[in-house]
Amino acid sequence: MNGPATAIRxxxxxxxxxxxxxxxxxxxxxxxxTLLQHLWKTKEVNxxxxxxxxAGVNACVRNGLSVIQGDADTDLKDYPSDxxxxxxxxxxxQATHNPRTVLDNMAxxxxxxxxxxxxxxxxxxxxxxxxxxxxxxxxxxxxAWYDTPNIHFCTxxxxxxxxxxxxxxxxxxxxxxxxxxxxxxxxxxxxANLLAEQAVFLLRRA
Amino acid sequence: MSEAAFTLPGYRIDLGVxxxxxxxxxxxxxxxxLAYQTYGELNADKSNxxxxxxxxxxxxxxxxxxxxxxxxxxxxxMVGPGKPLDTERYFVICANVLGGCLGTVGPKExxxxxxxxxxxxxxxxxxxxMVRAQRMLIDHLGIDQLFAVLGGSMGAMQVLDWAARxxxxxxxxxxxxGAARHSSQNIAFHEVGRQAIMADPDWHGGDYLLHxxxxxxxxxxxxxxxxxxxxSERALHRKFGxxxxxxxxLTYGFDADFQxxxxxxxxxxxFVERFDANSYLYITRAMxxxxxxxxxxxxxxxxxxxxxxxxxxxFTSDWLFPxxxxxxxxxxxxxxxxxxxxxxxxxxxxxxAFLLDEPEFREVLSGFLNGCAEHxxxxxR
Numbered sequence: 001m002n003g004p005a006t007a008i009r010x011x012x013x014x015x016x017x018x019x020x021x022x023x024x025x026x027x028x029x030x031x032x033x034t035l036l037q038h039l040w041k042t043k044e045v046n047x048x049x050x051x052x053x054x055a056g057v058n059a060c061v062r063n064g065l066s067v068i069q070g071d072a073d074t075d076l077k078d079y080p081s082d083x084x085x086x087x088x089x090x091x092x093x094q095a096t097h098n099p100r101t102v103l104d105n106m107a108x109x110x111x112x113x114x115x116x117x118x119x120x121x122x123x124x125x126x127x128x129x130x131x132x133x134x135x136x137x138x139x140x141x142x143x144a145w146y147d148t149p150n151i152h153f154c155t156x157x158x159x160x161x162x163x164x165x166x167x168x169x170x171x172x173x174x175x176x177x178x179x180x181x182x183x184x185x186x187x188x189x190x191x192a193n194l195l196a197e198q199a200v201f202l203l204r205r206a
Numbered sequence: 207m208s209e210a211a212f213t214l215p216g217y218r219i220d221l222g223v224x225x226x227x228x229x230x231x232x233x234x235x236x237x238x239x240l241a242y243q244t245y246g247e248l249n250a251d252k253s254n255x256x257x258x259x260x261x262x263x264x265x266x267x268x269x270x271x272x273x274x275x276x277x278x279x280x281x282x283x284m285v286g287p288g289k290p291l292d293t294e295r296y297f298v299i300c301a302n303v304l305g306g307c308l309g310t311v312g313p314k315e316x317x318x319x320x321x322x323x324x325x326x327x328x329x330x331x332x333x334x335x336m337v338r339a340q341r342m343l344i345d346h347l348g349i350d351q352l353f354a355v356l357g358g359s360m361g362a363m364q365v366l367d368w369a370a371r372x373x374x375x376x377x378x379x380x381x382x383x384g385a386a387r388h389s390s391q392n393i394a395f396h397e398v399g400r401q402a403i404m405a406d407p408d409w410h411g412g413d414y415l416l417h418x419x420x421x422x423x424x425x426x427x428x429x430x431x432x433x434x435x436x437x438s439e440r441a442l443h444r445k446f447g448x449x450x451x452x453x454x455x456l457t458y459g460f461d462a463d464f465q466x467x468x469x470x471x472x473x474x475x476x477f478v479e480r481f482d483a484n485s486y487l488y489i490t491r492a493m494x495x496x497x498x499x500x501x502x503x504x505x506x507x508x509x510x511x512x513x514x515x516x517x518x519x520x521f522t523s524d525w526l527f528p529x530x531x532x533x534x535x536x537x538x539x540x541x542x543x544x545x546x547x548x549x550x551x552x553x554x555x556x557x558x559a560f561l562l563d564e565p566e567f568r569e570v571l572s573g574f575l576n577g578c579a580e581h582x583x584x585x586x587r
Contacts, residue, residue, distance in 0.1 A: 046545075054550060061517065061547045062569050064577020068536055068548035075540070083543035 008038050011180030011200065015088060015114050018172060018202045019045060023085035026050070026110065028072045028102075029092035033060035036067070048084075050075060073097045076105035084110040091198075093117045094150040100162065107168060107205055116200040119175075121155030121193040140178050140197060156193045159201065169206040175199050214273050216243035216266055218309050221342040228338075230495075233329035240343055241309025242301035245269050245285055246293035248347070254584055255349045256291055257340065258300040259357030259364035262489055263429075263481055265308045268300040269293070274480045283563055290572040295584065296353065303364075304339045305331045305488040313484035314415060324484075326412035331488060333360070333496045337367045344375065351375055353582060354575060358382040358560035359527060360489070363496045366535065369516070370498060370508035378515040378578040380571070383524055383560045385531035386505045386538070387497035392526060395435050396490040399428030403483045412484055425483040426474030433473045438523040438556035442466060505538035512539075515581070516546040517574040519567065521559040547574060 008016075012035045019025060021043040027036050030049030033056075039045035049067035051057045060067035068075075072089065073096050087110030089102065094117055096102045106113040118141055119125075128136035135145040143150065154162070156175070163170060173187030175196035185192040187199055221227065222236020229235055243266040248255060258268050258281065269285030271278060285291045291298050302310035305328070313328040320327075344352060355368045355376050362384020369379040388396075403409055406424030410417045434442075446466040450456070453463065462468040502508035516539055520532040529550050539546040551567045553559040559567070579585045 048545065054552075057547075058549050058551075058566060058570055061549050062573035064573050064580065066515065066545050066547045066577075068540070068546060069550060075537075078537045078540040080541060080543055 008034050009180055011116055011176060011198065012038065012090065014174055014176070014180065014182065014200055015090060015116060016042065018114055018200075019043060019086055019088075021045070024083070025086045025088060026079070026084045027088045027090070028076065028106070029089060029095075030060065030065075030067060031056050033063055033065045033067060035088065035090065036060070036065050037063060040065070072102050076102065076109060079105075079109045081108050082111060086110050086112050086114055088114045090114075090116045091118070094153050096152060099152045099154075100166070103162070103166060103168070107166070107203065111204065112171070113168070113203045114200065115159075115203065116176075116198060117154065117159065118150075118198050119156045119193065119196050120153040121157060122197050123194050124197075126194075138178075138197070156187065156196060156199045157190075159199070160188045163201070163203060167206045168203040170201055171204055172202040173199065174201075214241065214309055215270070216241060216309075218242075219343070219346060221339060221346065227335070227342065229329050229335045230332040231330050235311070235329065238304075238311035238339075239309065239315070240301055240304075240311070240339055241306075242266050242299060242343060243268070243270070244300075245298040246296055248297040248349070252347075252349045253351070253353060253582065254295065255297045255299060255344075255347070255352050256354045256356065257344065257352050257368075258285070258291070258298060259336075259340070259355065259361035259368075260300060260303065261357070261359040261361050262432075262493065263477070263486075264361070265306065266300045266302045267308075269298065272480075275476070280561060283568070284571065290568055290575060291356070295579070296575075299343070299347070301340055301343055303360075303489065304336045305485055305492060307482035307485040310339075312482065313412070313488055314482045323413075323415040325415065326484065328484070328488065330491055330495075332492050333363045333367050334371065334501070336492065337364050337371060340364070340368075341372055341375065351377055353584065354378040354380060354578065356380040356382070356571075357384075359384060359557065360493050362527070363388075363493065366498060366508075367496075369512065369514045370502060373509075373512050373514055376514050377582055378517070378575070380517045380519065380574065381532075381535070382519045383521060383527045383532075383557055384518075384535075385527050386508075386535050387499065388493050388495075389531070392435075393494045395432065395526075396494055398431050400487050400490060402427040402431065403487060406483075409483060412487075414483070420478070421483045422478040425478045425481065425486060426471075428483075428486060429477040429481075430470045430474045433470060435526045436556055436558040438525065438554055440523065440554040441556055444554070445469075505535060506541040509539055509542050509544055512542060512544050514544070515578055516544060517570075518546065518548045519560075519570065520548075520550050521553045521555070521557070521564075521567075522550060523554045524557045524559065526557040 036047040050070040087106040125136040175192035178197040220237040226234035226236035362381035365381040403424035406421035408419040409421035451468040520529040
């Protein structure tokens, strides 16, 4: 864990701001460990990670992070309830096989969940389907329908509805543009669902 | 104790003097000699000690030229200045295991009650017994908490046992190419090795030292069979293929026509020069008996509430201690929300990969230890 804390992606920065210093965090789909590293450097967070790609895991452990190879769909069930203060799922929900079970497990394992995801209600996505008649591809969703890892897209409204159904309370929500910068919009409102390219929600069991 | 007769490098001390070592089999052992070697300096607050646990046929000479074979230490790649187990930062300790044959008490040592070598009257020892003896050594050195305990194969079993038995004495644990229990297939391979030794007429019911003989043929066959399990089919094929040994054509006989035969014979012959046949019986038995869940109820139960930081490492082509075995331990550690890292290294070198030059493995080990050193306050953030 050498070197100073460096600037990280804006959406990760926003997630990091939702985390209390010194807390216990599980980052599901932690990639190369950028967020965990940042949380350790800036907030002395006791962090763990799960990552699907072996290359990502090895990079994390090489950097002194506690990360295992695993899968959000299959491996969350092993963890005991209330083991973490926060369970983070960043830009991974749409790639899971069973998003509801994943969210359920996150809410069980962590006192709070932080979820960020691309918004399929974004106007360009709607435009592409409505007028292009093609499955949308954007700068941030660059894969064609046949080779995308993203199999469970949702809109912000879909997500908010599911959260409500699961008895999860939204503590904070942010509607973000493509670069991850927040828009001054009610994150659960119709305008955000149209104009935001992604969103971050901080949830806790109601 | 024959302090003067101990001519190997390193140290040899008597343990179990005040309080004997109570073995799982019920026998109390002590006083008994334990041989160990160290590298680097213990710091003032004794917080930089790393215990390396050796494998079945390893020994305490982890980071120096071996005094008997003249070959580099078995983990020379890992231990030394600037290496992952950096001896400029850490104090590295490695002890010959209980039941071993390089200075620690084992079947070839003299039983003080009879004045003769123990042979098969040596009590059957377990992985836990090895760890208890190591704990006595760590007590003797005045170390409250080891910074890390590392080991591959049987070493990994000891690491897991350390973390389960003495969690407050271990800051970080690195079980490499290991398992929480010895599998049926692995017990089967060990049984082949033991039967080969015991079928050698020179074994004399375990009393070969009294007969002035050594069951070299049996032990060599045991080693040959075991050695195959340490490699992978791909590695063997890459190294030897069907190449012939120093000849142009098949000889239609039972000489070592193939290079792979010659290689195995060489492995067998060189092994018997440095290893004791009865030690091989005892130590393989200890591995067979290892089953964390049997003692602690479940693997997770062994680690309930643990504060130890774990890093498990496995190798893709290791079929003796496959990745699935490490993953079982990882799942158990997740179930108790332990601090765990788990890395599978891509390698075609089989189980032996943990002893070989695998850059990714070295980097992972280095990175994990550096991260732990930060958390332990051994280096600045």
